[in-house]
Amino acid sequence: MAVKNVLEAVRDTLFEAMGRDQRVMVLGEDVGRHGGVFNATQGLYEAFGEDRVVDTPLAESSIVGIAIGAAFGGLLPVAEIQFADFIHPAVDQIINEAAKIRYRSNGDFGCPIVIRVPYGGGVHGGLYHSQSVEALFFSTPGLKIVAPTTPADVKGLLLAAIYDPDPVIFLEHKASYRAIKGEYPEGEFVLPIGPADVKRAGTDLTVVSYGMTMHYALQAAEELSREEGIEAEVIDLRTLLPLDRRTIVDSVKKTGKLLVVHEDNLTGGVGAEVAATVADEAFMYLDAPIRRLAALDVPSTPYHPALERAMLPSKAQVKEAILELARY
Amino acid sequence: MPKEIVMPKLGESVVEGVIGRWLKAEGDFVDVDEPLVEVDTDKVNAEVPSPYRGVVHRLLAREGETVAVGQVIAIILEEGEAAPEAGGEQPAAAAQVAGEPRAAAREEALNGAGPARSRSPHAYSPAVRRLAAESGIDPATVVGTGRGGRVSKKDMERAIADAGARAKAAPPAPAPGLLDADEVVPITRMRRTIAERMVQSKRTVPHAWTMVEVDVTRLVEWRESIKEEFRRREGFNLTYLPFVVKAAVEALREYPILNSTWEEDRIVIKRRINIGIAVDVDDGIIVPVIRDADQKSIVGIAREIADLAARARAGTLTPDDVAGGTFTINNTGAFGSILSAPIINYPQAAILSMETITKRPVVVGDAIAIRSMMNLCMSLDHRVLDGAVCGRFLRSVKRRLESYDANTPLY
Numbered sequence: 232m233a234v235k236n237v238l239e240a241v242r243d244t245l246f247e248a249m250g251r252d253q254r255v256m257v258l259g260e261d262v263g264r265h266g267g268v269f270n271a272t273q274g275l276y277e278a279f280g281e282d283r284v285v286d287t288p289l290a291e292s293s294i295v296g297i298a299i300g301a302a303f304g305g306l307l308p309v310a311e312i313q314f315a316d317f318i319h320p321a322v323d324q325i326i327n328e329a330a331k332i333r334y335r336s337n338g339d340f341g342c343p344i345v346i347r348v349p350y351g352g353g354v355h356g357g358l359y360h361s362q363s364v365e366a367l368f369f370s371t372p373g374l375k376i377v378a379p380t381t382p383a384d385v386k387g388l389l390l391a392a393i394y395d396p397d398p399v400i401f402l403e404h405k406a407s408y409r410a411i412k413g414e415y416p417e418g419e420f421v422l423p424i425g426p427a428d429v430k431r432a433g434t435d436l437t438v439v440s441y442g443m444t445m446h447y448a449l450q451a452a453e454e455l456s457r458e459e460g461i462e463a464e465v466i467d468l469r470t471l472l473p474l475d476r477r478t479i480v481d482s483v484k485k486t487g488k489l490l491v492v493h494e495d496n497l498t499g500g501v502g503a504e505v506a507a508t509v510a511d512e513a514f515m516y517l518d519a520p521i522r523r524l525a526a527l528d529v530p531s532t533p534y535h536p537a538l539e540r541a542m543l544p545s546k547a548q549v550k551e552a553i554l555e556l557a558r559y
Numbered sequence: 560m561p562k563e564i565v566m567p568k569l570g571e572s573v574v575e576g577v578i579g580r581w582l583k584a585e586g587d588f589v590d591v592d593e594p595l596v597e598v599d600t601d602k603v604n605a606e607v608p609s610p611y612r613g614v615v616h617r618l619l620a621r622e623g624e625t626v627a628v629g630q631v632i633a634i635i636l637e638e639g640e641a642a643p644e645a646g647g648e649q650p651a652a653a654a655q656v657a658g659e660p661r662a663a664a665r666e667e668a669l670n671g672a673g674p675a676r677s678r679s680p681h682a683y684s685p686a687v688r689r690l691a692a693e694s695g696i697d698p699a700t701v702v703g704t705g706r707g708g709r710v711s712k713k714d715m716e717r718a719i720a721d722a723g724a725r726a727k728a729a730p731p732a733p734a735p736g737l738l739d740a741d742e743v744v745p746i747t748r749m750r751r752t753i754a755e756r757m758v759q760s761k762r763t764v765p766h767a768w769t770m771v772e773v774d775v776t777r778l779v780e781w782r783e784s785i786k787e788e789f790r791r792r793e794g795f796n797l798t799y800l801p802f803v804v805k806a807a808v809e810a811l812r813e814y815p816i817l818n819s820t821w822e823e824d825r826i827v828i829k830r831r832i833n834i835g836i837a838v839d840v841d842d843g844i845i846v847p848v849i850r851d852a853d854q855k856s857i858v859g860i861a862r863e864i865a866d867l868a869a870r871a872r873a874g875t876l877t878p879d880d881v882a883g884g885t886f887t888i889n890n891t892g893a894f895g896s897i898l899s900a901p902i903i904n905y906p907q908a909a910i911l912s913m914e915t916i917t918k919r920p921v922v923v924g925d926a927i928a929i930r931s932m933m934n935l936c937m938s939l940d941h942r943v944l945d946g947a948v949c950g951r952f953l954r955s956v957k958r959r960l961e962s963y964d965a966n967t968p969l970y
Contacts, residue, residue, distance in 0.1 A: 435713075487686045487712040518686035518712035555588075559706050 235415040238408035240382035241271045241347075243415065244389045245309065249279050255393060256301065258285040259294055259311030259347075268313050269349060269408060291317055295324035298344040299332075307393050308344050315350035315402070316359040322367070329398040330373030341396035345389070351404040351442060351494055352532040352543050361532035361539075363442075363495035365471055368400055369504070375424055376472040378402040378441045382415045384469055387422025395424060402471075404442045404494075411446060427475035429482070433464035435557050436488035436519075439479055439505050441468040444492040444524075444544055451550035461557045471501050479505055480512045487518030488556050492549055497525035519559040524552045561640070562611045564633040566626045569600050570879025575627050576600055578620045582707050587615045589635065594707035596632065600882050606707070613637045683710060690715040696722060697745030749843040760905035764821075765941040768900045770934055771953045775916055777964040778802060779931040784965070793858065800836070800890050801861035803913045803935075806959035807888060808832055808852045814952045818885050819908045821942045835884030835904055836864055838871040845871050846904060848884040856970050892916065892933065901938050908943040911956075912936045933960075 235243065249255045257272055263286040266273030276284040287294050291312055298308040312318045318325075325346065332342045352361035368374050377399060379388045385403070392399035430445065431452050438448045445467045452463035464482050468475065483489045489509050491502035502523040509521055526532075527542045566576055579597035583589050594606040595615075613635040620632040636642065683691070683698050687710055691698050698710045701718045705711035746754075782797060789797040811818045811832050819828040832853040835846040847867035849860060870876050887904040892915035901910045914934040921930045935956060939949050 487684075515685045515689045518684045559709070559711070 232414040232416060234412055235382045236409050236412045237380065237382055237385055237403070238269060238271060240385040240415050241389065241403060241408075242273060242275075244386045245272065245275060246278065248390060248393055249275065249283060252307065254305065254307045255309065256283040256285065256306055257309045257311065258287050258297060258301075260287060260289055260313045262286060262311050267311065269405070271347070271349075271403075271408075272311070291319075291321035292324055295321040295329065295344070295346060298346070299324060299329055299342055302342050302344045303340070309347060309393060310344060311347045313349070314356075314360050314362075315348045315364045316362045318346075318348060318364055318367075321346075325368065325374070325398070325400070326371050330371050332373075333397055334373060342398045343394070343396050344398050345392045345395075345401050346398070347401045347403060349403045349405045349408075351406055352526075352539060353406045353443060353494075355534070355536060355539065356405070356532070357534035358531040363493075363526070365400075365402060366495050366500050369472055369501055371472075373397070374472060375399045375470070376402065377424055377470045378404070379469050380404055380407045380411055380442055380445060380467070382411070382413045383420070384422065384428070384467070386416060387420050388424060388469065390421045391424050394421075399424065402442070406443050407446070422469075425470050425473055425475060427478040428467045428469050429464060429478065430467045431463065431465040433462035434486060435462045435464075436490060436553065437464045437466060437479070437482040437486045438490045438492060438549075438553060439466045439468060439482075439502075440492040441471065441501070442494055444494050444549065447544070447546040447549045448492055448553070450546055451553055454550060455553055455557070459554065459557070461554065463553050463557070468501070474501075474504060474508070476508045476512065480509060483509050483513045484516040487516055488559065489517075490522045490524065490552055490556050492524045492544060492552070494526055494543060496528050497523060498528050500525055519556055522552060522556055524548060560637075561616060562613065562635045562637075563631045564595065564607075564609065564611075564635060566598070566620075566628050566630050566632050567607055568628045569598060569605050570877055570882050573600055573628065573879065573882055575625050578622050578624050578626060578632065579604055580622055580708075581618055582606070583609075583615045583618075585615050585618055588638070589613065589615055597708075600878050605878055609635065611635045613640070616642060684712065686712040687715050690719065694719045694722070695743065695745075697747070699748050700746045700751070747842050749840075749845075753843050756905060757902050760903050764903050764905060766900075766903060766938045767941045767944075767946065767949075768936070768938050769946060769949055769953065770898070770936045771957050773933045773935055773957045773960050774921070774930050775799070775933050775960055775963075776931040777962075778960060779916060781964050781967075785969075793862070795862070795865040797861055798864075799892075799916065799933075800864055800888070800913070801857050802960065802963055803890075803911075803956075804834055804836070804849065804852060804860050804864070804888055805857050806956045806963075807886070807911055808834060809959055810952050810955035811886060812853055813955050814948060816948060817909050817939075817944065817952050819943055820885075820906045821908065821940055822906075826943055829885040831883075831885065833883050833885045835887035835907075836867060837887065837889040838868045840872055840874075845876065845881065846884060846887060847871055847876055847880045848882065850883065856968070858969050887911070888913065891936075897934055899936050901936065903938050903940055907940075909937055909939045909949070 257275060261268055262272040263276040263284045294310050298310040301308040329342045329344060332340050350363050365376055368376055377388045377392060379385045392401050430449055440448045448465045452465050455461040464486055466478060466482055491505045493500055493502050502525055506521045506523060524544050529542060532542055533539050569576060576598040579599040581596050582594045589595055589609045591612045592608045595609040596607050598605050598607050615633060616636045617634045620626050626632055687698050696718050701710050701714050703710035704714055786797050815828050818832055819826050831851055834849045834852040837844050837846050849863050852860060886907055887910045889901050889910060889912040891899040891912045895915050897914045899912045901912045903910050916931050916933045918929055919932045920927050935953060937949060937953060
């Protein structure tokens with residue numbers, strides 16, 4: 232099996248999907264001739280032509296609107312928002328249109344679009360190239376939100392998202408693009424949207440995360456296993472909406488302790504919902520307060536490297552939080 | 560600046576404490592009010608909370624070490640603070656902070672929320688409660704390894720596994736195994752403490768035992784004649800115990816060797832006479848102390864007994880109330896007993912028990928008379944005391960009790 236990084240996994244999966252199915256198309260700013268600002272669509276324009284690889288104006292609302300229209304016309308569009316920070320003009324199209332079509336049409340129409348959204352900080356991107364936007368869409372029934380960060384999960388969930396009959400926001404963490412490498416499954420490899428993945432089994436506490444902080448948790452868990460004999464169970468949500476409550480609750484019933492880590496702000500984040508679910512469904516199994524580790528509640532990610540480090544959860548912080556909770 | 564933690568004053572009269580167990584190791588993070596160390600005084604094991612937030616830099620006293628109040632026992636650094644050079648500016652810091660932990664500990668003791676009442680300040684987590692309910696194992700009997708000695712889910716699981724292993728290991732039939740109808744009573748902390756102290760006393764102290772009969776007829780008549788008025792005036796019952804305490808205290812002044820402690824290479828005769836009074840409470844006994852009982856009147860002693868007993872039953876005694884006893888008196892007569900062989904309240908040298916007063920035919924002169932009689936029983940540490948001095952002591956107590964009548968000053 233080939234080893235690829237996350238970016239290559241995105242590109243190669245799009246290439247495979249477009250090669251196999253004429254209905255799959257991509258659109259977005261600079262996705263065509265330029266190959267995308269991160270090279271995620273490099274080579275698609277040359278291989279599949281301008282009808283299926285469409286450069287759009289710098290107008291996110293129209294990118295999503297066009298994708299919705301193309302989906303109604305029978306295509307399977309994959310729209311790219313160049314940076315998550317610029318998704319806000321498209322919110323009306325996403326929340327008011329795409330997310331509500333199935334409900335509004337009493338189930339007659341779906342909206343099979345994928346919105347690829349590079350997101351996340353730790354890349355020295357400043358205020359407008361660093362944001363996490365999942366909480367903005369997390370309370371919108373009708374949407375699915377996936378956030379895989381391994382090459383295999385990216386392939387399996389991107390294919391699933393393309394063929395999902397409803398709109399899927401596909402979050403790609405920018406810091407994972409080149410930093411995270413792993414096996415890339417050949418051929419037909421589809422993962423269901425929904426189930427979380429226990430990336431590391433453990434007995435002492437449960438760490439629920441996704442995105443880059445999930446990798447921090449995995450690394451910290453391995454180190455703490457070696458250094459302290461602490462065995463943390465690390466759950467990669469992969470899909471944020473719908474939330475895999477069962478896997479989370481089952482794990483906490485086993486370990487009795489929960490730490491939720493994400494790069495999005497603390498307040499109103501996915502972690503709050505995870506914590507509430509566990510408090511609700513596993514209360515009698517809790518052996519410690521539920522802990523959350525998340526970015527500081529500040530308006531955006533600062534540009535200064537020291538401030539950026541201070542604002543975002545680090546591997547060291549994750550490790551400390553695991554240790555603290557394990558010793559509680 | 561490094562912060563110094565000093566041995567707190569856990570009660571007004573306490574001048575030293577023994578480091579029971581460190582709850583933090585060097586390098587551990589500690590938050591404000593998080594338990595830092597268990598300090599044992601005579602009767603109470605108190606958890607001392609940290610007055611500072613930071614990282615434990617040095618622990619300066621060993622577990623089991625006796626440390627004077629005010630002596631520095633640990634140094635805490637602020638997070639990220641560099642370790643200080645040896646020497647340096649510490650004395651100034653000590654002077655500045657010495658009062659605070661003391662005040663904090665005292666406040667806790669006075670509020671009754673802290674050290675005085677319990678070794679386990681933690682509420683049990685839902686998981687621990689669930690496992691306790693499922694297994695029938697009381698978490699209070701489980702050794703906690705969580706933060707600050709908290710009983711964790713893992714501790715419960717270990718205890719359940721151990722209990723299971725023990726049950727399996729035990730031979731099934733004739734052994735002292737459980738029959739279907741047997742009830743298993745979990746051991747409370749107080750029960751365990753009592754057990755440990757009793758075993759310690761019985762194992763280390765060679766007990767000898769003696770008894771005298773006391774004719775308290777005149778005391779009974781006197782008390783009967785004044786008890787109603789006493790109650791009206793003072794607001795509590797006048798029992799026989801204060802009279803026995805008074806007589807014993809006076810006899811102790813006469814024979815101070817009974818007010819002493821065996822300390823392996825020497826015997827220490829205590830200058831102050833602090834009388835422990837055994838009070839039965841819900842799940843055991845506790846022994847609060849009448850301090851300087853030799854300087855108090857019968858009413859003063861009576862009032863103090865009433866107060867201590869009430870607070871013992873309410874669970875609001877402070878460490879000070881149970882510390883520093885030098886001799887113990889046990890009112891076994893309250894249960895109707897006429898004879899008992901008490902276990903010495905270690906490390907004291909002797910214990911006296913007063914038995915119930917009964918009317919008996921006794922020989923007075925050459926006649927038989929009906930008299931109110933009470934037995935006084937005493938156990939003694941035969942390393943310190945011999946029968947002769949104890950006999951003289953008991954005769955002194957007896958003579959005093961038999962002399963009490965309406966002419967004896969109550970106040």
